[in-house]
Amino acid sequence: MSSSVEAITVLSSDGDEFKITVSAAKLSKPLNWMLEDVCFSDDCDEVPTIEVNSKTLVKVIEYCEKHAPRANSGASDSDAEELKKWDIEFMKMDVKDILFHILMAANYLHMEGLYDLACQTAADLMKGMTVSQIRKIFHIKNDFSSEEQEQLRRQHPGCSFD
Amino acid sequence: MKAATGGDNPYLPHEIIIDILKRLRVKSLLRFRAVCKDWRNILKSPFFIEEHYHRSAKKNPLLTCHVSNRNPIYSPLCLFRLEKETVEVERIHLMEFDFLRRVSSMIGSSNGLLCVELGDVKFDPPSSLFLLNPATREVMKVPRSTKDVRRCCHFGFGYSSVVGDYKIVMIHKERINSRSIICVDRVEVYSLRTGSWKEVEFGVIQGACFLYNPVAVNGAIFWLGIILEGEHCRRMIISFDLAMEAFTLIRIPSSAFVPRLVQYVLDVYENKLAMIHQYVNELKEALEYTFIDIWVLEEGSGAYGKSCSWSKKYGIRADPFSLRPICLWRNEIACFNPNDPDLLFSLTANNELKRFHQSLCQGYMPECFFYAESLASMCNTYFE
Numbered sequence: 001m002s003s004s005v006e007a008i009t010v011l012s013s014d015g016d017e018f019k020i021t022v023s024a025a026k027l028s029k030p031l032n033w034m035l036e037d038v039c040f041s042d043d044c045d046e047v048p049t050i051e052v053n054s055k056t057l058v059k060v061i062e063y064c065e066k067h068a069p070r071a072n073s074g075a076s077d078s079d080a081e082e083l084k085k086w087d088i089e090f091m092k093m094d095v096k097d098i099l100f101h102i103l104m105a106a107n108y109l110h111m112e113g114l115y116d117l118a119c120q121t122a123a124d125l126m127k128g129m130t131v132s133q134i135r136k137i138f139h140i141k142n143d144f145s146s147e148e149q150e151q152l153r154r155q156h157p158g159c160s161f162d
Numbered sequence: 163m164k165a166a167t168g169g170d171n172p173y174l175p176h177e178i179i180i181d182i183l184k185r186l187r188v189k190s191l192l193r194f195r196a197v198c199k200d201w202r203n204i205l206k207s208p209f210f211i212e213e214h215y216h217r218s219a220k221k222n223p224l225l226t227c228h229v230s231n232r233n234p235i236y237s238p239l240c241l242f243r244l245e246k247e248t249v250e251v252e253r254i255h256l257m258e259f260d261f262l263r264r265v266s267s268m269i270g271s272s273n274g275l276l277c278v279e280l281g282d283v284k285f286d287p288p289s290s291l292f293l294l295n296p297a298t299r300e301v302m303k304v305p306r307s308t309k310d311v312r313r314c315c316h317f318g319f320g321y322s323s324v325v326g327d328y329k330i331v332m333i334h335k336e337r338i339n340s341r342s343i344i345c346v347d348r349v350e351v352y353s354l355r356t357g358s359w360k361e362v363e364f365g366v367i368q369g370a371c372f373l374y375n376p377v378a379v380n381g382a383i384f385w386l387g388i389i390l391e392g393e394h395c396r397r398m399i400i401s402f403d404l405a406m407e408a409f410t411l412i413r414i415p416s417s418a419f420v421p422r423l424v425q426y427v428l429d430v431y432e433n434k435l436a437m438i439h440q441y442v443n444e445l446k447e448a449l450e451y452t453f454i455d456i457w458v459l460e461e462g463s464g465a466y467g468k469s470c471s472w473s474k475k476y477g478i479r480a481d482p483f484s485l486r487p488i489c490l491w492r493n494e495i496a497c498f499n500p501n502d503p504d505l506l507f508s509l510t511a512n513n514e515l516k517r518f519h520q521s522l523c524q525g526y527m528p529e530c531f532f533y534a535e536s537l538a539s540m541c542n543t544y545f546e
Contacts, residue, residue: 101171
């Protein structure tokens, strides 16, 4: 791999171009493979596409760039504390907005840290939600018949379908 | 309204939904059973229940114990959570479980299910056994064995993944007329799957004396006991394999007999049986110190017919002298100090002593078990 390459260009699923540094790309196995392909390939004109939309990719790259120094070199406890605080700020997004897209992207890009963080954020948001709010954000239809609802209510008093 | 319909949220694949759900507390999950049939089925599948429990045991490990009861709205069952500075104590609310007020002892804790005893075992009328899941608030009365006389009993409760079943062991003891020795008279085992009691062989433990509470791990229940060997009484570990339903005696490492013994405590260390051995030794110039060693039962782990061996994980000096180990907690030794009853202590492998304030137990925790929240149910015993 040529050491002169410091960043690569990738395309989002909407066709926008993004730059990602080599060290940040190492946080994701699929990105790392792309990186190697780009570096070894003679045909440098080809820009790889990542199946993640622009809005999400911005956030994913932001996460990678922030976490790359620590992931590549290891860091002190105070850095770890600082990074934790940063993660909390970073995750202050609405589930209706792009959290689920981030989850899908982290899963697709094999980014364990981001996936874990996004799952925990989703779980924390869901804690206080009603059943009907949950159905809305997950696009779920209530498929219980009225008899089944009645039966569930009998088995679990206080069980609410709304 | 876009937001109200979930907007352009993508549909999440099953595996991601499961990864999110397993991070939720039981209280939320019980509510989400009503979302749809698919979610209801996820939440009652043994696979999910197990994944959720392992996460909860790792992220939110608690201790449960039985303390004397003064407040009428709480049961004598408590959950202890170790925070940075204090021990947060949560008492299990009674609400519809009024009977829990009469819990006289805890028998065991496994996968989030507790086995408790009501009333007094030694006197009539015989006490009752209950299984309960404090998180889901599911409760079940264990039927009485037809031969149940309960003069003097020892109990054990555990789970075997080999047979996918929870079992309660009841060891009856009876005074033998000609001698004044109390011997094991009958052993019965209750299976949650079959819902019935049956008698099992107990030859090797006939003359055994059972000390303290048992510990269940890896499909076996372990008691510390005393066995008469020829003319000598010998401390041994008595193990009961829940799948084979057979007893085995396990020797205590011979080096754990030397110096002056203070006590042994059984517990679990990295999913293996552990023995906390506290003893007194002279260090220098006639000064005495207490030491605590952690021994772990390796391979075979007490399973019937398999060999096993002990390995010493670490040994530390217990300072102050009066520290008494209660159990292992997050691989540290939780201790109490009779001279300092408002504190719980924890000793790390590096001999660092941490202090935790608590006010409930006055230092002494008699029946103490590991507990973590789970969705485990008595209706479906499979827990992979």
